[in-house]
Amino acid sequence: xxxxxxxxxxALFLSAxxxxxxxxxGISDDEFAGLVAPVPGSIASDYSARxxxxxxxxxxxxxxxxxxxxxxxxxxxxxxVGDDLGRGLRTNTVQNEIELRDATGRTVTVARGGDVALRTxxxxxxxxxxxxxxxxxRVSATAMQEVVALHGAGVETxxxxxxxxxxxxxxxxxxxxxxxxxxxxxxxxxLFELNGQPATIDAIVERAQTAGAMTVTMxxxxxxxxxxxxxx
Amino acid sequence: xxxxxxxxAPGMGLLVLVSGSVAxxxxxxxxxxxxxxxxISQGFGANAMPWDHPSxxxxxxxxxxxxxxxxxxxxxxxESFTQEPESVTGAEMVGGGDNFPxxxxxxxAQSPRPNRVEVLLGGNDVCNRAASSSGDAAAxxxxxxxxxxxxxxxxxxxxxxxxxxxxxQVLSMPRVDWLYEAGHDKSWWCSGVxxxxxxVCRVVTNEDDPNRRRQIGTAIDxxxxxxxxxxxxxxxxxxxxxxRKIRFATDWKGSMAxxxxxxxxxxxxxxxxxxxxxxxxxxxxxxxxxxxxxxWATHPDGWGEVSDCLD
Numbered sequence: 001x002x003x004x005x006x007x008x009x010x011a012l013f014l015s016a017x018x019x020x021x022x023x024x025x026g027i028s029d030d031e032f033a034g035l036v037a038p039v040p041g042s043i044a045s046d047y048s049a050r051x052x053x054x055x056x057x058x059x060x061x062x063x064x065x066x067x068x069x070x071x072x073x074x075x076x077x078x079x080x081v082g083d084d085l086g087r088g089l090r091t092n093t094v095q096n097e098i099e100l101r102d103a104t105g106r107t108v109t110v111a112r113g114g115d116v117a118l119r120t121x122x123x124x125x126x127x128x129x130x131x132x133x134x135x136x137x138r139v140s141a142t143a144m145q146e147v148v149a150l151h152g153a154g155v156e157t158x159x160x161x162x163x164x165x166x167x168x169x170x171x172x173x174x175x176x177x178x179x180x181x182x183x184x185x186x187x188x189x190x191l192f193e194l195n196g197q198p199a200t201i202d203a204i205v206e207r208a209q210t211a212g213a214m215t216v217t218m219x220x221x222x223x224x225x226x227x228x229x230x231x232x
Numbered sequence: 233x234x235x236x237x238x239x240x241a242p243g244m245g246l247l248v249l250v251s252g253s254v255a256x257x258x259x260x261x262x263x264x265x266x267x268x269x270x271x272i273s274q275g276f277g278a279n280a281m282p283w284d285h286p287s288x289x290x291x292x293x294x295x296x297x298x299x300x301x302x303x304x305x306x307x308x309x310x311e312s313f314t315q316e317p318e319s320v321t322g323a324e325m326v327g328g329g330d331n332f333p334x335x336x337x338x339x340x341a342q343s344p345r346p347n348r349v350e351v352l353l354g355g356n357d358v359c360n361r362a363a364s365s366s367g368d369a370a371a372x373x374x375x376x377x378x379x380x381x382x383x384x385x386x387x388x389x390x391x392x393x394x395x396x397x398x399x400x401q402v403l404s405m406p407r408v409d410w411l412y413e414a415g416h417d418k419s420w421w422c423s424g425v426x427x428x429x430x431x432v433c434r435v436v437t438n439e440d441d442p443n444r445r446r447q448i449g450t451a452i453d454x455x456x457x458x459x460x461x462x463x464x465x466x467x468x469x470x471x472x473x474x475x476r477k478i479r480f481a482t483d484w485k486g487s488m489a490x491x492x493x494x495x496x497x498x499x500x501x502x503x504x505x506x507x508x509x510x511x512x513x514x515x516x517x518x519x520x521x522x523x524x525x526x527x528w529a530t531h532p533d534g535w536g537e538v539s540d541c542l543d
Contacts (some may be wrong), residue, residue: 057326062364062371067326067378074385075332076326098282133329134320163429164510165280186429217283221431222356223322224276225284
C-alpha cells in the first residue's frame with residue numbers, strides 16, 4: 001500500500017503531462033460561412049478549429065453508423081447520417097465509406113484502409129468542459145460561468161433512497177446546453193457524493209465555476225464510478 | 233500454503249521460464265505491470281458499494297482474497313514489482329475516449345514502461361449499444377472489422393513501445409447473456425428493480441427472448457475469436473506488425489459450442505454467488521478471484537489449470 005501511495009502523485013503528474021492536446025486554431029470566413037450548427041448570434045472569433053487525422057474503424061448497425069477514430073487521442077465517434085462532427089461537418093452518407101459535408105457543400109470522404117486529415121470546429125462554450133480521459137474533465141471556470149448565466153444547471157432531479165446502499169440523486173432530465181450536460185452528466189445518472197459530501201446540483205454548479213478540483217461519485221450503467229473535474 | 237512453500241514454486245517456475253527464454257530470447261523477468269480495462273478491472277461494486285474498489289481487482293488488486301495478477305508477480309517473482317494501472321470504469325474496446333487504443337497510448341507514455349500488460353475489455357461495447365428490433369438481436373453491436381481495427385490500433389502501439397521481453401495478455405470477455413442469468417438467479421431485486429431502474433446492460437436485461445440473448449452471447453464468442461486471431465498474428469509476427477517479437481497471449485481457446493467450457497473467462501458461466509448485489513452484473517470478490525486465477529493459469533509467466541480455477 002505504501003508503494004502505491006508513493007507512486008500515485010507521480011502517476012497523476014505524468015498523466016497530466018501526457019494528456020494529448022491538439023492545438024486550437026482560428027477559423028476562416030469560409031469556414032464560418034460553412035458551419036452546419038452555428039450558435040445563434042455568434043461571430044467567427046467564437047469558434048476554433050483543430051487539425052485531426054481520423055481513421056474509419058468500421059460501419060455497422062441498423063440504421064448504419066460509422067465508427068471513426070482520432071489517431072492522436074484515439075477517441076472515437078459513432079456517426080449516423082445527420083450527425084455532426086463538431087459544428088463544421090455533418091454526416092451525409094454512411095456506407096462502406098462516409099462522407100462529411102459542410103454547409104457550403106464542401107465534402108470530406110473517410111474510407112477504410114487509410115487515415116484522412118480534417119478540421120473540426122467548436123464554439124468556445126463547447127469547450128467549457130472537455131473530457132481528457134480517465135474519467136476526468138478539464139473545466140474552464142469562466143466559460144462555465146457564462147454557461148450557467150445563459151442556461152443554468154439544466155436538470156430535473158429526483159431523490160432516490162431505494163436503489164443503492166447510499167442515498168442518490170437521480171438526473172431525470174438533462175438539457176443539452178445546461179451546465180450539467182456540459183460536465184458530461186446525462187439523464188439516468190445517479191449522483192452520490194461531491195468531494196465526500198452528499199451531492200447536490202447547486203453545489204456541483206457552484207463548484208464548477210471556481211478554480212480547483214471536484215470529484216463526483218455516481219452510478220451510470222456501463223460507466224459507474226468517480227468523475228474528476230479539474231477547474232482552471 | 234506457508235511462505236516457504238509459496239516461495240519455492242516461483243523459483244521453479246522462474247527456472248523453467250528462464251531456461252526456456254534463453255532459447256527463445258523473448259522473455260524478461262516481470263518488473264512492472266500496467267493494464268487496460270474497464271469497471272471489472274477497477275473492481276467496481278466488488279464489496280457491495282456502488283463505486284470502484286481497485287484493491288479487489290483481478291488485475292491490480294492488493295486484497296489477498298483476490299490474489300491479483302499484480303500480487304502474484306510480486307509474490308512469485310519480485311518483491312519490488314510495481315504497477316501503474318490505466319483501466320477506467322466505463323471504457324470500451326472500441327468506443328469513447330478511454331478505449332483500448334487510448335489506454336495503450338497511455339501505457340506507452342509511462343516512464344518506465346511496463347513489461348507486463350493485462351487487457352480485459354468488451355462488456356461496455358455490448359451493453360452500450362442500442363437494442364435491435366430486427367431478427368438479429370446483435371445487429372447494432374460493433375462489426376467484427378470495427379472490433380478488429382480497435383484491437384489492432386492498441387496492439388500496434390504496444391508492440392512498438394514495450395521493452396524487449398515484455399508480455400501482453402488479452403483476456404476473453406465474459407458473455408453478458410450468462411451474467412444476465414446469474415443476476416436473474418440471484419434475486420428478484422436484480423431483474424425486477426435494479427436493472428430497469430439503473431438501466432443495467434439493457435441489450436440483454438430488457439430482452440425476454442432467451443434465443444435473442446443467445447444471439448448476443450454468440451456475437452461475444454466471435455469477438456473473442458477475433459482476439460485469439462489477432463493475438464496469434466502479433467505473437468508470431470505473421471502480420472509483420474511485431475518485428476521485435478513482444479510476446480502476446482490470450483486465454484481464449486474457443487467457444488463452449490466447440491467444447492471449451494471453463495477453459496477461459498469467456499467460457500465461464502458466473503454463478504449468482506460470484507456477482508455483486510449492487511448492480512447484479514459485476515463480479516464480487518469471489519468472481520474477481522476466479523478471473524485472477526484464470527489469467528494466471530493462461531499467462532506465460534503463470535501455471536495451473538483453468539479448470540481448477542473455475543470449478
